[in-house]
Amino acid sequence: MPSDRRGLAPRKQPRQIRAELTRERILDAAAHVFGEYGYAAGTTNRIAERARVSIGSLYQYYPNKDAILVELVTRHLDSGGAAVARSQAQELPDTLEGVLRLFVRTAIDNHLDDPRLLRVMAEQAPRSAELLAKVEAHETERFAYIEELLAKHPEVRVTDTYTATRLLVTTVELVVHKVIAAPDPIDVRRFEDELVAMLHRYLTGPSETVGPRTA
């Protein structure tokens, strides 16, 4: 225990920083425990143990187990947003296909680090209203971003851009989740190729009737 600082001028408010670190530690521990045991068996006791914090302390930082998971999901969503921002900072590829590939790959990379945790968050998490709202907000943001992106490319021939955007983003999200979370190590890059091809042909394909093209 540090010495009693009563009456001394606060130096740098180490408490706040320490507290923040503890929150982080708990969150990291939760990520690990949820990933290893799943949500139901990922008990707060285990989380506290792994974070090297007593169960009592844990409840000082988070009101309940669910709140931990919500923060975990939030953190994940933010990390995804940050990744997108990073790509935006650099110059985007010229071709539509390049843009699609970047989009898909970013999604993949953002999930590769912890597939098991992904499963918990994407599939096992109890869907509280708060969580749903957060996820939906991020989704809306993504929709807008992608729709705008597609608008810049004249090759896009699809008419119902509203539905198309939703289908595209949804497909990428779901398929990427599935492939990453799959128990067997599928050939991810091959999947990536096909997924990009599918999206690209969808967007640039003939809008209604299909005429076979001669090579």
Added chain:
Amino acid sequence: MPSDRRGLAPRKQPRQIRAELTRERILDAAAHVFGEYGYAAGTTNRIAERARVSIGSLYQYYPNKDAILVELVTRHLDSGGAAVARSQAQELPDTLEGVLRLFVRTAIDNHLDDPRLLRVMAEQAPRSAELLAKVEAHETERFAYIEELLAKHPEVRVTDTYTATRLLVTTVELVVHKVIAAPDPIDVRRFEDELVAMLHRYLTGPSETVGPRTA
């Protein structure tokens, strides 16, 4: 696992029949309770109550809660298989697009009856080894069926049919689940149109435009 006594007893056994009915009743009750409360809050007590059976009796028919869900999923998968068989019995559409539409629509129809239960089964169910095995078996079957189907259509220009089939089936399954399970009643038919278009263009699109992943 129920004991299969077929062929052993030539005499009528009304008990067996009654027992089978009770199993059914419990299963129906479970479907309702899981759909309404989710898996975790869908307790065996509630299930027993709704099935008008005591909790003790319930455990005479099923060893534990998980077994009930497994049987529920099995039943759902079988119903899907039956639907496919039905389409197979009739003549398939001539065009590839028609076939794809039938495939997508069958998937949708097979899920429309109880979206909330679908959510539980697809998302919340604890994935026991047994359950995973069952699901995977069905999936493999579907893969084979679709791959064969695609082989019959010369319009299909995609080269890596193995990966393509998996992408296609996976996409349909996931997107359909998502759309059906979505809280707001999305315009399902519009989504169907776009999904079919995407798959169709993917399969018939130029295969050589997509080079290997760009650096």
Added chain:
DNA sequence: GTCTATACGGAGATAGAC
């Protein structure tokens, strides 16, 4: 074979000492 009553156990959450 179906019920009632209950045990068993585990998880979330809290109280109070330090």
Added chain:
DNA sequence: GTCTATCTCCGTATAGAC
């Protein structure tokens, strides 16, 4: 502000009467 100890709650599963 962190710990230990504990309490409550509740769901699963069982025992035993009828």
